[in-house]
Amino acid sequence: MIEARGVTKFFSVVNDDRTADGITAVLSASLTIERGKFVSLLGPSGCGKSTFLEMLGGLSAPTEGAVFIDGIQVLETLPATRKETIKYRRKYWFLSPLANHMFKNKPKHDIAMIFQDYAVFPWMTVMKNVTFALKLRGVPRSERQGIALEYLKKVGLDHALGKYPSQLSGGMRQRLALARALAVKPKVILMDEPFAAVDTLTRERLQDELLILIKESDITIVMVTHDVKEALYLSDEVVVFSANPGQIRNTFTIDVPHPRRRHDDGLNEIHARIEALLKYDINHESEYVI
Amino acid sequence: MISDKYKLRKPQRFLFAVLRELGFFFKGALGNLFSLEFLMVLVPLLVLWEVLPRYGITGPIIPPFSVVVSTFWHLLTNRGFLHDIGDSMYTFFRGVGLAVLVAIPLGLLTGWNEGIRKRILPLFQLLAPIPAPAWVPITIFLFGIGTPMQVFLIFLGAFYPILFNTFQAVKDTDGRYLASARAFGASEFTLLTRVYFWSALGAIIMSVRTGVSAGLVMLLVAEMYGGNTGIGFVMNEAQSFFQIPVVVASMMTLGIIGWFLIEVLKFLELKLAVWKGGR
DSSP states (O other): OEEEEEEEEEEEEOOOTSSSEEEEEEEEEEEEEEOOOEEEOOSSTTTHHHHHHHHHSSSSSSSEEEEEEEEESSSSOOOOOHHHHHHHHHHHHHSOOOOSEEESOSSSEEEEEEEEEEEOTTSOOOHHHHHEEEEHHOOHHHHHHHHHHHHHHHHTTTTTTTTGGGGOHHEEEEEHHHHHHTTTTTTEEESSSSTSSSSSHHHHHHHHHHHHTTTTTTOEEEEEEOOHHHHHOOOSSEEETTTBBEEEEEEEEEOOSSSTTTTTTTHHHHHHHHHHHHHHHTGGGGGGGG | OOOOGGGHHHHHHHHHHHHHHHHHHHHHHHHHHTTTTHHHHHHHHHHHHHHHHTTTOOOSOOOOOHHHHHHHHHHHHHHOOHHHHHHHHHHHHHHHHHHHHHHHHHHHOOOOOOOHHHHHHHHHHTTTTSSSGGGGGHHHHHSSHHHHHHHHHHHHHHHHHHHHHHHHHHHHHHHHHHHHHHHTTHHHHIIIIIIIIIHHHHHHHHHHHHHHHHHHHHHHHHHHHHHHSSSSHHHHHHHHHHHHHHHHHHHHHHHHHHHHHHHHHHHHHHHHTGGGGGG
């Protein structure tokens, strides 16, 4: 179970005229995600949904509030006062708060991440990418090849084991990222616009493949997207964000059972409601923009 | 089915692989030099170099090309120039090797960790602007005239470019590689050896190329100031005896050595960064 309690992220910036300013990327977002759910974070570009996902995954610390995965806090909240800042700096003077351990390969939380531009390691072959991830999870050497092959077969990459990512197409690279994330059998997969960089046909095929892959598992998936149809087709819950500042506007539960049709009546109705909500926010956005 | 008769034994296969790689190397390296396009420029230049000094158009100082070549041959056969080249290269590789061994780990550490960076890097940023030849007097006082002083000077020349370029490349490592590796559970040491290093490898080899160029400069400086062997020494001696063909032949030797080393590094880069290639 993932729990975000009043998570806020604030960035200090410097304007063009050298005056100091701040951006509130996420404002007081609270969310509870049950085990095994597929949740989409939906919103216009720059609404802070990616920042929110980073905080869920422990890639950046929240300015206020906290995120818990199975009751364990993901990252310490950033210091607010001067005194706290000094203490924080002293605590993390050598290793950054994001670091796992100096020499021991052990994840802090049982999660895997998938990014829009894949983030598979270009200096490792397809096979090596997966076995490396398994090695980091402490899978013994003798079992790595077998598990990697099993998952690469599932995504249809078993013919390209010795190839490097630069020799693969965008869709194949995303399949590799998917296989690598699933092979370590994580409790949670966080995806940041995973299908945004591929063409529409490939995207729809990847969506179907993803649904087949996770059908009989209880992996919790949190996906950031700006595609309403994608969110509706895949997820159990859609969380709609508004921009400036990024806030959770509404949460839609989708009860339509899988396999879904892309133009289901129930989905279309929620689609219209979400679109109206997003349009309302865009029309009233000018109030916040200076 | 290929019968066992036609399969090569392991040492033979290894030899074939080495020969093939050597073939690729020389094809790549000499291919640029002996391409038709460049020969159309090189040959007229050499002809001009031969003809102009012979008719005294360029004055009495510049020797014709053929004289330089025959002097080079004379140096090799009668004056043990090969020994000088060997000595120079031995010193050079010790200096550059030391620089690589110290600068790359240091660059990795400073690029990886802000705590280390803030404590160590400013020192080198203060020392680096001192031109390496300015270290000659103090080095001679410290080490005396001889090989240790030469090695140290070459080390100084090659060290800073390798350190700063490695540091910058490691620091610029894409955050998403780090994020996904950390999510899988990578320790910081694993990140250093398996992510940061490989992500920065191209820039590291580039920095070694810069270091080799700077090291050659310092090789010449070191040998001209102190030593009784080496290319720089031969050049210095020839200068004092006014043997201009010897000076020019030494210059050409240095040029060829530098060109060869850069080609070797280019080849190494191609081999190590095979994953960078297109489809």
